[in-house]
Amino acid sequence: MRIVFIGQAPFGAEALNALGRHGEQIAGVITVPDSPQQRQANPVRLAAEEQGLPLLQTGRLKSPEAISWVENLAPDLLVLAFVTSFVPPEMITAARLGGINYHPSLLPKYRGGSAINWAVINGEQETGVTIHFIDEGVDTGPILLQRTVTIAPDDTVKSLYFGKLYPLGITMIGEAVRLLRSGEATATPQNESLASFQPVIRPADTIISWERSTAAIYNLIRGADPSPGATTCLNGTLLLLFDAAPATGQGLPGTVLTADDSSFTVATGDGALAIRTVRPAGAKKMAAGDYLAAGSLSIGARFTTPIIDPAGKPTC
Structure with a gap:
């Protein structure tokens, strides 16, 4: 044949x-x-x-x-x-x-x-x-x-x-x-x-709303890993998140609750998630510990939800 x-x-x-x-x-x-x-x-x-x-x-x-x-x-x-x-x-x-x-x-x-x-x-x-x-x-x-x-x-x-x-x-x-x-x-x-049809995934499809449940956000991050990454905002700048895990904790959704050498914990709508890998705008992926060591994040900081600009791209 x-x-x-x-x-x-x-x-x-x-x-x-x-x-x-x-x-x-x-x-x-x-x-x-x-x-x-x-x-x-x-x-x-x-x-x-x-x-x-x-x-x-x-x-x-x-x-x-x-x-x-x-x-x-x-x-x-x-x-x-x-x-x-x-x-x-x-x-x-x-x-x-x-x-x-x-x-x-x-x-x-x-x-x-x-x-x-x-x-x-x-x-x-x-x-x-x-x-x-x-x-x-x-x-x-x-x-x-x-x-x-x-x-x-x-x-x-x-x-x-x-x-x-x-x-x-x-x-x-x-x-x-x-x-x-x-x-x-x-x-x-x-x-x-x-039958169901889903379009090719884009960054606009992976925006994190921290008010959602831990399970929903965890699935979103897993489903955007390794690409395109789940999108959030910190201090007016886009940040992509990867490699997450459910964690204990509670607080205002989007708030950084704890941080150590390997991860930081963020409050969700019903619990918390530990984030182990990030990608700042214009940079490569890095371990959460390295991101923390650079002074880019502190306990009490709050992530916010990006908006979609007229070109269909996430922005803070």
Whole structure:
């Protein structure tokens, strides 16, 4: 079965390498162009070159060049692993079996590009990986495979993705290709009555209102970690918060109750949260202890809620 692989990032490279180890026939690889700002070379390009595979680097899957490149390869299947742009219908129909995609949610719930973030923010206790056929919609095609994972109470987007959804996805892509190649695959249409779509998460979506419950704010911080961070204001300046944990304490919401070498505790609407990592505006992430040592925060200081400016960005 001739496969055209489309992907990017380390996940895409690992998926491509796994298909190679399984002996699948990769007719060609499409990935994004190398970025001058990247500290490391494009991992999918490196994986394709190491395997000696035909390679196309493009930022536009809809370009005539990309479509004709795939048509000339006459693939049986497109395999998508970490793809952030739409695959045009002409490219899908160029493959005998169409295309399959990795999506990190239990479709039809949490369609869209920030599925992991929103599942954590909304306090879900489980999520999973879905391998589905692609069509012209956003994560709307029939489901080929689906597996569930637990969202632990202390999971962040980072731990959930790299510890659970990433390795499971690599395994499931290989399994889905094997099922299609052997003729054992069955596809199940998605139940539209259960569908939900969440947009790509932005800083404006992660504003902290300290009057909310500890659980709600904790979920928001976990769901914005490692990016884009949960947004608050201190002394008229934006501050991003990461790496939190429920704590004991009570006070006026937003007030710093305690501080030590590793964290500071902030009052919520019904309790408190310990914050262990921050990112001041224009700076890199730093440990809460270092932020405190710099004299940037003191007990009794109060965080406030940012507002959204006309451009849709948080501001103090």
